[in-house]
Structures are given as structure tokens and as C-alpha cells.
Amino acid sequence: MVVFEKPKALTDAVLSYCPGCTHGIIHRLVAEAIDELGIRGDTIGVAPVGCSVLAYNFFNVDMIQAAHGRAPAVATGIKRSDPSKIVFTYQGDGDLAAIGTAETVHAAARGENIVVIFVNNAIYGMTGGQLAPTSLPGMVTQTSPYGRDVENAGYPMKVCELLQNVDGAAYLERIAVNDIKNINKAKKAILKAFKNQVEGKGFSLVEVLSTCPTNWGLTPVKSLDWLRENMIPYYPLGVYKDKYAEKEESK
Amino acid sequence: MSEKVLMKGNEAIAEAAIMAGCRHYFGYPITPQTEIAAYMSKRMPKVGGVFLQAESEIAAINMVIGVSATGKRVMTSSSSPGISLKSEGLSYLAGCDLPALVVNIQRGGPGLGGIQPAQSDYWQAVRAAGHGDFRRIVLAPASVQEMVELTFKGFDLADKYRMTTLILADGTMGQMMEPVSLDMGEVTATEKSWALTGTKEARKPNIVNSLYLQPENLEKMNRERYERYQKVEENEVMFEQYLMDDAEICLVAFGVTARVSKNAVDIARQNGVKAGMIRPVTLWPFPKAALRKAAEKVKAFVSVELSMGQMIEDVELAIRCQKPVLLCSRAGGMITTPDDVLAKINEANEIGG
Numbered sequence: 001m002v003v004f005e006k007p008k009a010l011t012d013a014v015l016s017y018c019p020g021c022t023h024g025i026i027h028r029l030v031a032e033a034i035d036e037l038g039i040r041g042d043t044i045g046v047a048p049v050g051c052s053v054l055a056y057n058f059f060n061v062d063m064i065q066a067a068h069g070r071a072p073a074v075a076t077g078i079k080r081s082d083p084s085k086i087v088f089t090y091q092g093d094g095d096l097a098a099i100g101t102a103e104t105v106h107a108a109a110r111g112e113n114i115v116v117i118f119v120n121n122a123i124y125g126m127t128g129g130q131l132a133p134t135s136l137p138g139m140v141t142q143t144s145p146y147g148r149d150v151e152n153a154g155y156p157m158k159v160c161e162l163l164q165n166v167d168g169a170a171y172l173e174r175i176a177v178n179d180i181k182n183i184n185k186a187k188k189a190i191l192k193a194f195k196n197q198v199e200g201k202g203f204s205l206v207e208v209l210s211t212c213p214t215n216w217g218l219t220p221v222k223s224l225d226w227l228r229e230n231m232i233p234y235y236p237l238g239v240y241k242d243k244y245a246e247k248e249e250s251k
Numbered sequence: 252m253s254e255k256v257l258m259k260g261n262e263a264i265a266e267a268a269i270m271a272g273c274r275h276y277f278g279y280p281i282t283p284q285t286e287i288a289a290y291m292s293k294r295m296p297k298v299g300g301v302f303l304q305a306e307s308e309i310a311a312i313n314m315v316i317g318v319s320a321t322g323k324r325v326m327t328s329s330s331s332p333g334i335s336l337k338s339e340g341l342s343y344l345a346g347c348d349l350p351a352l353v354v355n356i357q358r359g360g361p362g363l364g365g366i367q368p369a370q371s372d373y374w375q376a377v378r379a380a381g382h383g384d385f386r387r388i389v390l391a392p393a394s395v396q397e398m399v400e401l402t403f404k405g406f407d408l409a410d411k412y413r414m415t416t417l418i419l420a421d422g423t424m425g426q427m428m429e430p431v432s433l434d435m436g437e438v439t440a441t442e443k444s445w446a447l448t449g450t451k452e453a454r455k456p457n458i459v460n461s462l463y464l465q466p467e468n469l470e471k472m473n474r475e476r477y478e479r480y481q482k483v484e485e486n487e488v489m490f491e492q493y494l495m496d497d498a499e500i501c502l503v504a505f506g507v508t509a510r511v512s513k514n515a516v517d518i519a520r521q522n523g524v525k526a527g528m529i530r531p532v533t534l535w536p537f538p539k540a541a542l543r544k545a546a547e548k549v550k551a552f553v554s555v556e557l558s559m560g561q562m563i564e565d566v567e568l569a570i571r572c573q574k575p576v577l578l579c580s581r582a583g584g585m586i587t588t589p590d591d592v593l594a595k596i597n598e599a600n601e602i603g604g
Contacts, residue, residue, distance in 0.1 A: 011456075041452040044321075056458045062447040064320045064459040067343050070313040073305070077317020077325070078447065080301045081275060085321075085449055103313070106306035 007031035009040050013057045020213040020220025022177045023051060026119055027058055029183070030090070033191040034061065037198060043086040044078050046071040048100075050092035051125040069100020072107035075114045086197055088115040094124045097133040097157040104159070104205075111168035111202040115193045118159060121210040122231060129215030133157040136234055141215070160207050160240035170202035172240040176209035176232060178224045185237075201244055209235055255430040260395045261286035263431055264354055264418065265294065267402035268326050272438045273352065274300035275325040277314040279307060279333060282366045283422035284356035287328040308333040312340030312353075319349040320459045322446025324406050328354035330422075331372050332363060334380060341415060342381030346461025348445075348476070350409035352402065354418040356425040359584035367584025368422035370506060371558035376419045377535045377565070384473050386480045387415040388487065389534040391505040395429035401532070403435045410441035412483055419534060421557065423507040423586065489532035490541055494520070498527025500599045501545045503566050504555035505531050508587055512555045515592035526596050534562070539569040546570035551599035555579040555592055575602055 006012075009031035017023040034040050040061055047055040049068035056063035066074040071089035079087045096104050096118050107114065123141055124130040130143040134156045138147040148156075160172045171193060175186040186208060193204035209231045211223035218226055239245075258266070265287045268276070276291040288304065295302035305311035311327045318325035329337060334355045344351050355376065359369040376389045388408050390401040398420065405416035447457050463469035491509075494516055495501065504512040509530040519526040529545060531538050546552075551574055554563035560578045567576050579595040581587045 040450070042449040044447050044449060046317075053462060056460055060450075060456060062449055062457045064317070064347075064447060065462055066316070067313065067339055070309065070316075070340075073310040073313035074317040074320070076303070076310075077275070077277070077314035077319075078321055079317075080303065080314070081318040081321040081323050081325075082448070102306055103310055106310065109306075 007035045009034035009043070009060050011058055011060045015058060016054050017051065018214045020211070020223060021051075022210040023119065025177045025183060026117065026208050026210065027055070029187050029190050030088070030117060031059065032187065033194045036191060037194055039086045039194070039198065042084065043088070046075045046078070046087070046089040048089065048091040048095040050095050052090050052092060052119065053126065055090050069095050069098070070103055071095065071100065072103040072112070072114070072116060076107055076110070076112050079112060079114050083113070086194065088117060088194070090117045091119065092125070093118070093120045093122065093132045093134040097159050105163070105166060108163050108166045108169040108203045108205065111170065113197055113200055113202050115197050116203070116205040117190065118205055118207045119210045120159070120207055120235065121212040123212050123215045125212050125215055129212070136230060156234065158235065160205070163205060164240045168203055169205065169241055170243045171196050171204040174207040174209065174235060174237050174240065176227060176237055178209070178211070178227045182237070207235075255432050257428055258395055258431050259286060259426060259428050260398050260420065261356065261425040262290045263395045263398045264328070264402050265290040266433060267399040267435065268352065268406070269294055269298055269300070270433060270435055271324065271403045271406040273324040273326050273406065274298065275318045275323060276300070276302050277305050277311040277325075277327050279305050279311050279329065281330045281333045283358060283368070283425050284328050284330045284354065286425065287354060308336035309339065312337040315351050316340060316343060316347070316349060319344070319351050320347070320447045322443035322448060324352070324410070326352040326354065328356065330356050330358050331360050331369070334372060334375060338380040341387065342383050342385065343461055344415050345381065345385035345387065345476075346383065347459045348413040349459065350413050351415050352405050352409055352418070353415055354420070357419065357421040359582065365584040366422065368507065368586065369557045369582065369584055370421055370508065371561065371582065372419065373534065373556070373558060373561040376417055377537070385476065386483070386535060387417050388412070388483060389417045389419050391419050391532060391534050392424060393506050393509045393530060395427060396431045398424065399431050399433060399435065407439045408487060410439070412479055414479070419506070421507055484536040487533060488536045488538050488540070490538035491530040491532060492541070493528040493530065495527035495529065495545060497525055498545070498548070499525040499550045500527070500596050501549040501552045502526060502528040502555055502592065502596070503531070503542070503552055503562065504528060505534060505562070508555045508557055511587050511589055512592050514589040515596060518589060518593055519596045524596055524600050537565050537569060542566060542569040543571070546573045549574060551602060552576040553579050553592070553595045553599050555587060555595075557581055557585075557587065575599070
């Protein structure tokens, strides 16, 4: 009896991520959500530039690879072309919160009926560990060798908090994949985001606090600890906006 | 069916796009092309299409990429500074082999420049917009009727060769009103088995992508693409010849300057100077063979441009510098007059003598 199978929405390709990186978990959660909603044949994904640039090899659905930061605009085109398709982007922090800030904010403002999976590991992974828009104050990276000096590099971007005030956003939740409990919560959030799209509820973004053992210079286990001790206090977990829950409450 | 209506160039492009089956338009306001967006915002909802004003030129071209990836006809339009911003997307369109129609109603530059007509994006159009090895088809209409015809044809060419067609016009052409016939005939349907339409769990996923980490693969893709470009060069060159049979001076001009040059040719001939004109309609592929042939007979060429001299280099390349090529140039939004051109014809006649 098989009790644990690979989701059908993942291909057989071997993931290109470093050992201990949590991208693999997040890929799986996205794929499980697609499987559970029975939408694999109608889903189109948009891969970013960054560590997950090769996501088009891993998700077993039609995929496009977008320019750095432009995934929400590409997703907008796809969704506007055929609203019956389920369209998601999978983006990292540099892609979404630095070079693609305008595309992110305006896709939310338009209430585009898409899902954005935002993987925040506070660093540029693919280029080898540079300062990200979400790197923590004092965090040492290749381009902040003395630690992030907020007087020089400014403060980290808190994306859920930023989008909270955008009327068009329907659902915003920040989750983490550092332990089983949080992974279960992450699963629910990602499933809800896709379900929102199926139900035509509009822009859903799930921010996933993730690790980068390679560029953080920590073991996979210590990375999970670092995430819990440093990232979660700066980026509190929880639902930042749920337009439809608010409506139901106000009834 | 040759009933004509009076239309502004910009609006004619927009209506022709709708006739060509384009139901998705994304743009950003910029003078002097905003009428295209305004027209689309009125028309698209009436024909079941999508008009969306994007947050930026960059977002607009990426929305174009999204629609094109699903296999549908799509366009955007802008003016010079906006095309600079779209350059990244133009490169990705090429790298992904996606068809699209892009319109540039040029204004003077560089920088914010001005808002008066120019042709100073010639290099950008035929060479520069976007990184990497690629080409795009560049069409230069010289009348509102031609704006309609080339927009219609531009979509067909884009689909046929899976590449971008750029309509390169200028502020004069965009704002000018002329009677046009909108009878363009049937839309050509193109099979797009590569499009992202959802697998329906009945086929393998389609992937639209420009990333090839293995250099051998990237080179192979580029070579295959250039084989396609070769076919475009062989099959799709368009140009008009005006009084070239016995011409001794050959003007080369496109778009609005071709209209001015035509007048200058007529006046020169009244004065006894045998001038003629070759008007490239496709700026890429450039009518190299026609120019080379002309070089066997004429004394000199004059490249007439609303720029500091850009197309002149393609003329010199095409004729392998066999004959003198003079430049008749206005820039920064100034328009060439027939007298300017006539003076250059006379100069060419003397030095070529």
C-alpha cells in the first residue's frame, strides 16, 4: 500500500536546489494543492529569475519563464487571455520585492485573479548570496560584508504588510516551512490561495519564509533554527488580509 | 468594397489590429501615440477584447508576452522612450520565439527629447532594442492606408516566423488623417501547438523559455533562429521604387520623409535632374539587393532621414560604398522640406558627375 506519493503536479526531474534548501518543500506544497483541486490540466505557471528559475522543469503543468521581476505582468497577460486557466507565479525575494516591486504591487492593485507564491529567504541565492530587499538589519551577505547597515542600504521590505493596504489584494498570508506544524499551516495557506483563484476571488499572495543554508553559511538544521530565531520575529507569521473572511465577519 | 473612411494614423493602426484578430492590447500613455491606447480602450470592450493600461512600459510588454505565450494575437504601442523601456521584453519575445506586434510612433531624442516627429529610433528598431543575437521585422508605413495594411500583414508575419513585428512610424504619420479602405480580407490562422493552453492532462507540458544554460544548446537555438531570419530576408523584403528606371540620383527614404522626397524627385525632374527614389517598406529585412542594383546605374545616393544619419550606414553597407551617399538630415523633431532634399539632389548631381 502506497501511503506517500509524489504529487502528479511534479515532474520526475531531479530538483536543482542545494541540499537542505526548503524550495523542495514549497514545490511539493504547491503541487499538492494543484492535485487536490484537480486543476493540473488547466494550470499555467510562471517561473522567475533566481534559484527557482528552472521551476518550469519541475512543475508538471504548462510553464513560462519570465524576465527578472516581471512574472506578475506575464501572469496578468496569461490570465487575461484565458480566465478559465489557473495561473500562478513562483518568485523569490529579489525578483518580487526589488526589481519586480512595481509589477507585484500593481498586479495586487488590479486584483488580478492569480496566485503569487513568494519565497522569502532574505538573500539572493542564485547569484551567490548578495543583499536582498528582505535581508535582515545587520545581516552579512556578499554585498553587505559588514552587515546590512540600514543607514546605507535601507530597511527590509515587509511585503505582506505593504500589500495589506492595497485594496485589490484579496488574500495575504505569511507562513514558514521550518517545522512540521508550520509546514501544515503553509499547505493550508497555499491551498486556500489556489482555491481563491478557482472561485474567482482575486489576488492571493502567500509569503513563505524559507532557508538558504548555502548562502547563509549554516547547516540545514541550523538554518531552520536561524529562520525561527531571526526571520519570524522580523516577519511575523499570520494572515495579513482575507477580504472575503472580512466580508463574512461583517455580515 | 472600396468604401473609404477618414482616419488618423494612430487610430487606423488600432482598427487594423482589431481586424487582424488582435483582442488584447496593453499600453502606457506617451505622446505622440496615445490615440492608439485611447482607441483601443473604446473598441476592445465592444469586440469582446481586453484593453489594459499597464503600470509601466515594462509591464505592458510582459503582459504581451503572457498573452502571446497562450497563442493569441496581441500588441502594444509606444513612442521612443517607451520602446527603450520595452527593450528587455523585446529580447525575451525573441528568446522565447513568441510573435507580437509592437508599434513605435517616434519622437525626437535622446533622453526625454521632444514630442515632435523623428526617425531617430532607426538603429534601435533594426539593431539595438534588446540584448542578445536576434532580429525583428521592421515595417515603415508612408501613408495611413499603409499603416492599416502593414499592421494587418505584420500580425501574419509575426505568427508565420514566430517573431516580433515592429511598426516604425513617427508623430506625423500617427497624427495625420487620410482616407483609408479597411477591406483587408481574411485573417490567416496559424497553428500554435507550442502555446500554453493547459495540458488538459492529455499532453506533455509546453514550456516557453529563453534560458539555455548549456552554451552548445544556446548556440544551436540561435543558429536555428537565424535560419528562420534568413527565410525572412529571402521572402519578405518590401520596397517601392519611384522613377528609378533612368534615375541618376537615388534618394533613399522611408515613412514621412519618403513623401517629402517624392515631391523633391518631381521638382528635380522638372529642373532636368534625373532623380528617383527607393523607399524601403521593410527596414529589416533591408532592400539590399535593390540598392545594390541601383548602385550599378546611379551616380550617387541621398539618404533622407529625420535623424543625424542612421539608415545611411545601411545604404552604404548595401551598396558596398560603391557610390557616394549623401545625407539629407533634420533632427530633434524638425521636418525635412522638399527644398532641403532638392538641394541635396543638386549637390549629389555635381559630386557624382
